[in-house]
Amino acid sequence: MQNPSVVLHGPHEAYVEDRPIPVLSEVNDVIVRVAYVGVCGSDVHFWNNGGHLSKVKDPLVMGHEAAGIVHAVGPNVTNIAPGDRVALEPGIPCRKCRDCKAGAYQICRKMVFAASPPYPGTLTKFFASSADCCYKIPDGMPLEQAVLMEPLAVAVHGVRLAGVHFGHKVIVFGAGTVGLFCAAVARDFGAALVLSVDILENKLAFAKEIIGTHIGRTATPDSALTPEENARLLVEAHGLEHGADIVIDASGAEASINTGIFLLRSGGTYVQVGMGRRSVQFPISEICDREIVVKGSFRYGAGDFETALGLVERGCINLKPFITNVFPFEQASDAWKATGRGEGIKNVIEAPRD
Numbered sequence: 001m002q003n004p005s006v007v008l009h010g011p012h013e014a015y016v017e018d019r020p021i022p023v024l025s026e027v028n029d030v031i032v033r034v035a036y037v038g039v040c041g042s043d044v045h046f047w048n049n050g051g052h053l054s055k056v057k058d059p060l061v062m063g064h065e066a067a068g069i070v071h072a073v074g075p076n077v078t079n080i081a082p083g084d085r086v087a088l089e090p091g092i093p094c095r096k097c098r099d100c101k102a103g104a105y106q107i108c109r110k111m112v113f114a115a116s117p118p119y120p121g122t123l124t125k126f127f128a129s130s131a132d133c134c135y136k137i138p139d140g141m142p143l144e145q146a147v148l149m150e151p152l153a154v155a156v157h158g159v160r161l162a163g164v165h166f167g168h169k170v171i172v173f174g175a176g177t178v179g180l181f182c183a184a185v186a187r188d189f190g191a192a193l194v195l196s197v198d199i200l201e202n203k204l205a206f207a208k209e210i211i212g213t214h215i216g217r218t219a220t221p222d223s224a225l226t227p228e229e230n231a232r233l234l235v236e237a238h239g240l241e242h243g244a245d246i247v248i249d250a251s252g253a254e255a256s257i258n259t260g261i262f263l264l265r266s267g268g269t270y271v272q273v274g275m276g277r278r279s280v281q282f283p284i285s286e287i288c289d290r291e292i293v294v295k296g297s298f299r300y301g302a303g304d305f306e307t308a309l310g311l312v313e314r315g316c317i318n319l320k321p322f323i324t325n326v327f328p329f330e331q332a333s334d335a336w337k338a339t340g341r342g343e344g345i346k347n348v349i350e351a352p353r354d
């Protein structure tokens with residue numbers, strides 16, 4: 001095979017198939033020899049539901065969290081050269097629309113995003129990207145850890161939108177990869193308290209390790225209680241009489257969203273990072289009565305990958321413990337299944353070696 005790729009045909013139907021090797025079609029294009037691809041919740045969703053294949057008939061090359069080695073570059077590329085080790089930003093915006101021009105390319109409606117139908121994903125040997133979407137990684141960073149730059153950039157974007165400043169009390173719901181990174185980034189942005197909330201004890205044990213015990217706390221809400229009651233218990237247990245300055249929801253769970261709103265101080269900021277159901281019950285009167293600011297956070301924007309790399313390079317965040325398992329290319333579906341069962345933090349798939 002010249003370009004083996006893991007292709008999804010429908011729910012629980014994925015095979016290694018050959019695809020043409022991509023070519024440099026623009027002067028700023030880059031071909032990357034993929035080394036590792038991280039598994040994300042959306043991959044599991046695609047695997048279980050066949051992606052959006054109901055809308056798009058064509059089979060889909062999976063994967064969007066990737067790192068690899070630059071294979072070829074177009075004539076105008078100056079920031080990277082063949083042989084460089086890079087983390088990939090998996091979406092290429094149109095650069096021309098109003099949103100792109102206004103500096104919010106993450107909401108570009110013409111975004112070409114890996115494994116977002118109909119665009120092919122990164123679970124392939126050779127992947128075509130653009131030079132400004134490839135970030136050289138530090139010498140000491142193993143390529144399998146570099147796949148974490150994508151979820152870390154998601155966290156940086158959310159924490160930036162939240163406006164976390166020195167001294168803030170920050171609560172993060174959800175202790176999956178993105179939630180953990182949000183908590184760690186909030187700490188590094190100067191939060192005085194970071195409380196990580198999840199229903200799974202093993203995730204919280206990991207959160208303790210990652211955030212540290214100096215400013216980091218963890219909590220498990222009681223699912224038998226209402227969000228208001230859970231909020232009251234958390235306020236008492238963690239000295240939040242005036243409420244939290246910032247709540248970031250990386251869970252998408254209705255109960256968490258509601259509890260988060262009740263935990264905020266008046267005038268506080270709520271940021272939705274995690275995606276759950278399309279609509280949930282939401283205590284909207286709290287938003288008015290207490291002038292709470294609510295923001296949505298989608299992927300990452302200008303500077304977020306650089307900030308993510310900077311945090312790792314300065315030793316603020318240790319990526320090693322995040323990598324749970326590395327699966328062979330041919331066993332990509334085992335990696336999705338393991339992630340679907342909630343096993344570990346980040347499962348990674350190794351791209352074909354030769």
Ligand SMILES: [Zn+2]
Nearest residue numbers: 040041042065
């Ligand atoms: Zn992802």
Ligand SMILES: [Zn+2]
Nearest residue numbers: 094097100108
């Ligand atoms: Zn655009």
